[in-house]
Amino acid sequence: MNSDILISVQKVSKCFNRGRPNEIWPVREASLYVKKGEVVVLKGPSGSGKTTLLGLIGCMSRPTSGRIILKGQDVAKLPERFLTEIRRKTFGFIFQQFNLIKGISVRENILLPLYPTGMSFGQMSERVEELMETLSLSHRAGFPVEILSGGEQQRVAIARALINNPDILMADEPTAHLDSKLSMNLLETLGLLKSRGMTIVIATHDPLVFETEMVDRVYEVRDGRVRER
Amino acid sequence: MIKHLKILEFALSSLLRRKLKNLAIVSVFTTVTMVIASILFLTHSFKKEALLILQGSPELIVQRIQAGRHALIPLSYVDAIKGLPGVGDVRPRYWGYYYDPLTGANFTVIAYPEGIRKTEIIEGSLPGANEHGYCLIGSGVADARFLQIGDELFLQDIKGRVLSLKVRGIFKKSSQILTNDLVIISRPDFDRLFGFPEGHATDLTVQVYNPTEIQNIAGKVKKLLPDTRPITRSEILRTYDSLFNWRGGMLLALFASSVLAFVILAWDKATGLSAEERQEIGILKAIGWETSDVLTLKFWEGASISLISFLTGIILAYIHVFYFSAVLFEPALKGWSVLFPDFRLRPYVDLYQCFVLFMVTVVPYTASTIIPSWKAAITDPDSVMRG
Amino acid sequence: MIFHPGIIALFLGSAVVVLMLLYISLLSVRVLRYWDIRSSSELQLSLERKTYLTSTIMNYILGYQIVSALLFIYTVDSLHTEFVGAMCATGVLNANPVGWYVLYLKVLNLLLSGLWIGINILDQRSPEYPLTRLKSALVLILLPLIAAEGYLEVRYFLGLDPAVITSCCGSMFSAQGKGLASSLTAIPVKKAEAGFALVWTLFFISGTLSLKYKVSSFKYVFSIISVLAFVVSLASVVSFISLYFYELPTHHCPFDILQADFNYVGYPLYISLFLCTITSMLTGIYEALRRKVERKDVVDRLQRKTTLSGLVFGLLFLIISLWPMVFSSFTLQGY
Ligand SMILES: Nc1ncnc2c1ncn2[C@@H]1O[C@H](COP(=O)(O)OP(=O)(O)OP(=O)(O)O)[C@@H](O)[C@H]1O
Ligand SMILES: [Mg+2]
Numbered sequence: 001m002n003s004d005i006l007i008s009v010q011k012v013s014k015c016f017n018r019g020r021p022n023e024i025w026p027v028r029e030a031s032l033y034v035k036k037g038e039v040v041v042l043k044g045p046s047g048s049g050k051t052t053l054l055g056l057i058g059c060m061s062r063p064t065s066g067r068i069i070l071k072g073q074d075v076a077k078l079p080e081r082f083l084t085e086i087r088r089k090t091f092g093f094i095f096q097q098f099n100l101i102k103g104i105s106v107r108e109n110i111l112l113p114l115y116p117t118g119m120s121f122g123q124m125s126e127r128v129e130e131l132m133e134t135l136s137l138s139h140r141a142g143f144p145v146e147i148l149s150g151g152e153q154q155r156v157a158i159a160r161a162l163i164n165n166p167d168i169l170m171a172d173e174p175t176a177h178l179d180s181k182l183s184m185n186l187l188e189t190l191g192l193l194k195s196r197g198m199t200i201v202i203a204t205h206d207p208l209v210f211e212t213e214m215v216d217r218v219y220e221v222r223d224g225r226v227r228e229r
Numbered sequence: 230m231i232k233h234l235k236i237l238e239f240a241l242s243s244l245l246r247r248k249l250k251n252l253a254i255v256s257v258f259t260t261v262t263m264v265i266a267s268i269l270f271l272t273h274s275f276k277k278e279a280l281l282i283l284q285g286s287p288e289l290i291v292q293r294i295q296a297g298r299h300a301l302i303p304l305s306y307v308d309a310i311k312g313l314p315g316v317g318d319v320r321p322r323y324w325g326y327y328y329d330p331l332t333g334a335n336f337t338v339i340a341y342p343e344g345i346r347k348t349e350i351i352e353g354s355l356p357g358a359n360e361h362g363y364c365l366i367g368s369g370v371a372d373a374r375f376l377q378i379g380d381e382l383f384l385q386d387i388k389g390r391v392l393s394l395k396v397r398g399i400f401k402k403s404s405q406i407l408t409n410d411l412v413i414i415s416r417p418d419f420d421r422l423f424g425f426p427e428g429h430a431t432d433l434t435v436q437v438y439n440p441t442e443i444q445n446i447a448g449k450v451k452k453l454l455p456d457t458r459p460i461t462r463s464e465i466l467r468t469y470d471s472l473f474n475w476r477g478g479m480l481l482a483l484f485a486s487s488v489l490a491f492v493i494l495a496w497d498k499a500t501g502l503s504a505e506e507r508q509e510i511g512i513l514k515a516i517g518w519e520t521s522d523v524l525t526l527k528f529w530e531g532a533s534i535s536l537i538s539f540l541t542g543i544i545l546a547y548i549h550v551f552y553f554s555a556v557l558f559e560p561a562l563k564g565w566s567v568l569f570p571d572f573r574l575r576p577y578v579d580l581y582q583c584f585v586l587f588m589v590t591v592v593p594y595t596a597s598t599i600i601p602s603w604k605a606a607i608t609d610p611d612s613v614m615r616g
Numbered sequence: 617m618i619f620h621p622g623i624i625a626l627f628l629g630s631a632v633v634v635l636m637l638l639y640i641s642l643l644s645v646r647v648l649r650y651w652d653i654r655s656s657s658e659l660q661l662s663l664e665r666k667t668y669l670t671s672t673i674m675n676y677i678l679g680y681q682i683v684s685a686l687l688f689i690y691t692v693d694s695l696h697t698e699f700v701g702a703m704c705a706t707g708v709l710n711a712n713p714v715g716w717y718v719l720y721l722k723v724l725n726l727l728l729s730g731l732w733i734g735i736n737i738l739d740q741r742s743p744e745y746p747l748t749r750l751k752s753a754l755v756l757i758l759l760p761l762i763a764a765e766g767y768l769e770v771r772y773f774l775g776l777d778p779a780v781i782t783s784c785c786g787s788m789f790s791a792q793g794k795g796l797a798s799s800l801t802a803i804p805v806k807k808a809e810a811g812f813a814l815v816w817t818l819f820f821i822s823g824t825l826s827l828k829y830k831v832s833s834f835k836y837v838f839s840i841i842s843v844l845a846f847v848v849s850l851a852s853v854v855s856f857i858s859l860y861f862y863e864l865p866t867h868h869c870p871f872d873i874l875q876a877d878f879n880y881v882g883y884p885l886y887i888s889l890f891l892c893t894i895t896s897m898l899t900g901i902y903e904a905l906r907r908k909v910e911r912k913d914v915v916d917r918l919q920r921k922t923t924l925s926g927l928v929f930g931l932l933f934l935i936i937s938l939w940p941m942v943f944s945s946f947t948l949q950g951y
Binding site for chain 1: 242
């Protein structure tokens with residue numbers, strides 16, 4: 001197989017509430033791959049299983065069956081502790097909701113993922129200042145996040161996803177809460193990141209996103225099944 | 230290390246973000262600690278004071294018992310006891326209680342023992358061996374009768390005549406527990422005041438050469454003079470000790486019920502994770518915190534709450550007991566006020582009491598938070614991914 | 617006797633800990649029956665999560681064991697005024713001999729909880745959870761031991777009768793008496809000192825060797841010697857170390873050094889000895905578990921840490937215990 005394949009998902013299924021009446025399979029035998037530096041889009045209607053699939057790829061949860069090869073290592077069976085470690089080193093997440101913690105400052109929100117890593121204070125602050133600079137958040141550094149505008153909150157979420165220097169950025173419906181102008185800004189930012197060599201996986205049903213030229217490949221998700229388009 | 234610092238910092242800021250809720254728990258925790266600490270400090274100080282008093286008392290005291298009551302002891306017993314092997318000096322003591330109709334108080338009157346020396350606890354001058362017509366009084370007596378050095382203390386003797394005594398010295402307030410109600414006078418005055426029968430004393434103090442022989446000698450005295458009651462110092466010490474332990478323990482046991490209520494409250498607080506907190510922990514898990522990191526966070530939260538409440542509780546109890554003489558316990562302490570006059574307790578606090586306190590407050594609280602914290606910590610990281 | 621505040625506190629603590637231990641023992645039984653690391657069933661997932669609970673509770677139990685051991689000694693010590701003949705903890709323990717078993721069990725349980733935590737650390741650093749079953753089995757061993765400790769503690773305190781006239785350290789730790797304590801005391805100081813010097817020399821040699829060379833047997837020897845050093849050191853405290861602290865040629869009590877009169881020197885002394893023993897024993901235990909663990913580098917790194925800490929704490933213990941011998945004017949020459 002090609003050596004610049006970063007993630008390869010092989011016949012992965014995920015089941016919730018197994019054996020109970022409300023058993024559900026949001027992802028069924030999905031197979032896909034992501035190469036280094038690519039922008040890949042998972043596209044599908046609401047409830048089709050995009051978020052669940054994104055979570056599986058991003059080591060948020062373990063699949064019920066199938067294999068997920070990340071940089072040559074099968075991570076499907078790893079216990080949570082090690083899954084978390086891999087996720088912390090490899091992935092940055094932008095969630096469907098901003099999922100910022102209210103009541104603490106922009107800077108602290110961005111730094112949160114680094115707390116358990118034991119990184120030195122100096123390194124931390126260097127990193128966060130640089131990121132706030134590139135995402136033009138510096139003038140908001142000490143503000144509590146809840147008083148920021150939607151676009152600013154989105155940028156805080158991006159900064160938080162990037163703080164650990166991830167190889168892969170995972171974005172779940174990143175434009176869902178933005179108007180078209182802010183969406184364009186976001187796409188610009190993502191384009192910038194791509195140009196710096198970042199691998200990006202986006203789950204969305206927003207045509208604005210999957211029709212931009214930076215997208216390398218689109219997978220269509222329907223009832224948990226994945227098809228390349 | 231840095232990891233713990235950062236997580237601790239975040240824990241503190243989390244606590245501050247939910248001020249009201251955490252303030253409630255801290256104040257209940259503090260109150261519980263304060264009450265228990267007050268009980269412990271109080272009993273411990275009483276015990277220490279009592280021990281201090283008794284430390285100076287003789288190793289063996291011999292009283293005579295008549296019809297089951299304490300009676301005057303004939304001086305002929307002195308030689309009888311002196312004859313026992315291992316016994317050193319035997320001395321008669323002359324003391325009694327004087328009811329003062331003027332103030333309604335009871336004074337403890339002691340005939341001037343020759344052994345008394347000028348100490349820093351007394352103000353004024355000590356009388357010579359053969360003087361009489363003087364007295365040394367405790368500050369309680371001085372206050373009750375509005376006396377100063379040089380004034381006259383009037384007492385009524387057994388025949389109804391007035392006995393006037395010049396105040397030569399007053400004991401300082403710092404020795405109040407020992408000397409509050411004390412009146413020290415000379416032997417002749419003492420005999421006149423109480424009309425003491427010739428050849429009798431109140432009781433005898435016995436010096437024993439070898440401390441391990443005390444029990445033995447007490448037994449021999451009892452055998453030799455069956456109408457006596459020998460009391461060893463260690464007996465008194467032990468009675469006091471168990472009395473205070475028992476009192477303290479009783480109060481503590483009673484109070485355990487309120488601890489229980491507190492634990493239930495803590496449980497409720499910790500289990501009833503609000504939707505907002507649940508969401509927060511979900512976010513932390515999703516952005517790369519591991520279960521054990523969240524457990525660490527919860528540990529620091531609990532530790533901060535415990536530490537703050539524990540220390541505040543101890544400090545408040547200290548102030549309450551040693552500066553305000555345990556006013557809140559007034560009703561419960563009625564039994565003790567007989568033993569101890571109104572005075573400010575000297576602070577005796579040691580590590581041991583803090584250990585006990587830790588065990589009955591922090592340990593149950595911590596135990597009650599373990600499972601709820603764990604429940605919070607195992608939140609699925611992908612729980613916040615879905616709207 | 618039950619209404620002593622310290623005793624109430626001890627009973628309360630024991631009750632809480634036994635309950636918690638009972639709870640994780642139930643979990644451990646489930647782990648022993650259903651644990652299957654290859655399965656991704658929900659049962660397995662929930663068991664994996666429960667292991668976090670088990671570790672958390674065990675951490676707290678270790679902390680509790682430390683506090684309760686200190687509180688026990690303290691409480692027993694403070695009771696000495698109630699017994700004729702008792703001058704410190706020794707006399708009160710003698711007043712109802714069950715007390716000695718409580719003390720021994722506390723020491724044992726403290727060591728075992730420490731070892732459990734050590735094993736847990738290795739387990740948590742290995743992706744395949746290789747030691748989970750072992751840990752669960754150990755919890756099931758610990759439960760009866762800690763429960764027995766609590767039970768004997770209750771028996772001890774309820775059985776204390778102030779009418780009993782006991783013998784204290786003066787007679788118990790005297791060369792003339794009978795029993796273990798006396799025979800410890802009766803060992804000539806010279807011989808005891810020689811034995812002490814010998815084990816600790818061996819301890820440091822084997823420690824250095826196991827740091828330097830990757831030879832299994834060095835590590836086992838180091839661990840075994842550390843246990844030996846623990847026992848010999850406790851005996852030496854009774855035999856001669858305490859004498860230098862008290863500056864009395866006949867006072868052998870192992871508890872008095874915990875008191876304020878001796879600057880609480882007993883605490884750092886015993887704590888460093890315990891830490892030294894636990895960490896050094898872990899070196900050997902890790903060696904024995906090595907074949908179960910995939911990541912040998914993790915084992916190596918942990919072993920290095922435990923051996924080093926064992927040596928450091930051992931050194932600390934030696935410094936504290938030898939300090940007065942070297943720097944005080946008191947000598948045992950001629951005793
Ligand atoms: N933890 C869970 N327990 C039960 N059902 C779940 C769970 N997670 C997801 N599902 C179900 O799986 C299906 C797919 O959900 P998912 O969130 O992946 O869809 P989605 O494509 O991201 O939808 P949307 O575009 O609305 O975000 C849904 O029907 C959802 O209810
Ligand atoms: Mg979704």
